[in-house]
Amino acid sequence: MPRAAGGGAVLAMPASRWGTTLRESVRHRVSRGARLMSRTQGGSGVAEEHAFAIDEVVLRRGDTTVLDRVSLRVPVGRCTALVGRSGSGKSTLLRVLTRLAEPDSGAVYYRGVPVAEWDVLELRRRVQLVAQNPVLLAGTAAEEVAVGAGALGEERIAELLGRVGLDAGLAGRETAALSGGEAQRLALARSLALEPDVLLLDEPTAALDSESATAIENAVRSLVRNNVTVLLVSHATEQVRRIADHAAVLVAGRVADSGPPGELTYLEETA
Numbered sequence: 001m002p003r004a005a006g007g008g009a010v011l012a013m014p015a016s017r018w019g020t021t022l023r024e025s026v027r028h029r030v031s032r033g034a035r036l037m038s039r040t041q042g043g044s045g046v047a048e049e050h051a052f053a054i055d056e057v058v059l060r061r062g063d064t065t066v067l068d069r070v071s072l073r074v075p076v077g078r079c080t081a082l083v084g085r086s087g088s089g090k091s092t093l094l095r096v097l098t099r100l101a102e103p104d105s106g107a108v109y110y111r112g113v114p115v116a117e118w119d120v121l122e123l124r125r126r127v128q129l130v131a132q133n134p135v136l137l138a139g140t141a142a143e144e145v146a147v148g149a150g151a152l153g154e155e156r157i158a159e160l161l162g163r164v165g166l167d168a169g170l171a172g173r174e175t176a177a178l179s180g181g182e183a184q185r186l187a188l189a190r191s192l193a194l195e196p197d198v199l200l201l202d203e204p205t206a207a208l209d210s211e212s213a214t215a216i217e218n219a220v221r222s223l224v225r226n227n228v229t230v231l232l233v234s235h236a237t238e239q240v241r242r243i244a245d246h247a248a249v250l251v252a253g254r255v256a257d258s259g260p261p262g263e264l265t266y267l268e269e270t271a
């Protein structure tokens with residue numbers, strides 16, 4: 001199976017440009033991986049399919065162990081929240097999932113296939129990371145939404161902007177003139193245009209007023225209802241309780257607790 005080098009820009013490639021051989025090969029392995037069912041995080045015994053399986057991941061930077069034997073399951077079609085104090089390793093874990101950071105040891109599987117075996121561009125098309133401070137690549141907001149997806153009609157652009165709580169009138173605005181919160185929502189609209197299987201959202205509402213935050217929460221719930229998998233980094237305990245099905249608490253690079261948000265003892269003190 002051909003491999004692409006990691007570390008490139010988080011730019012998606014239109015589906016029509018994927019190599020057929022690669023697609024066939026990965027499809028075969030994915031269908032095998034999708035059969036690797038296991039118990040839910042809560043131990044209810046209900047079989048659940050996992051988008052990501054993370055096993056004993058260690059990542060060091062200099063003297064710091066940023067991720068310390070992190071193991072986590074991210075179920076398909078659910079919203080999983082990642083909470084923890086600043087510096088606990090949340091963003092780094094999202095970067096590991098999309099191969100923007102390579103662990104020193106441990107294993108990460110996407111749909112049952114080690115992430116290192118996925119073509120990195122295909123992985124990043126299916127799994128869209130919306131960073132806290134995303135890099136915008138185009139001149140206007142409308143062009144930005146279409147960066148990965150290619151030509152999009154005005155109506156589709158307006159619809160995508162609306163889904164993230166942005167006014168359609170923003171389409172012609174220069175991206176350089178957008179606020180941080182607008183830029184992050186635009187990056188989310190850009191990701192949604194690619195109809196991803198998984199969204200990794202790094203504090204998507206931290207810079208938003210409550211009305212805009214509600215629009216994002218509604219968008220997340222609607223995506224999850226449509227079987228999109230969401231991994232959400234959030235400091236907002238109430239938000240986690242409102243929209244997450246599962247939560248994992250990171251403390252100094254370790255998973256200190258995981259389960260339904262209402263049952264997590266660490267949630268209040270770390271969020």
Ligand SMILES: Nc1ncnc2c1ncn2[C@@H]1O[C@H](COP(=O)(O)OP(=O)(O)OP(=O)(O)O)[C@@H](O)[C@H]1O
Pocket residue numbers: 061062064066084085086087088089090091092093
């Ligand atoms: N390239 C690097 N070199 C050195 N230290 C790093 C590097 N990348 C991350 N770290 C450190 O790893 C720790 C975890 O960083 P990370 O950004 O993942 O935390 P976080 O939980 O997302 O924090 P926040 O909530 O503030 O966004 C921090 O202490 C950070 O300084």
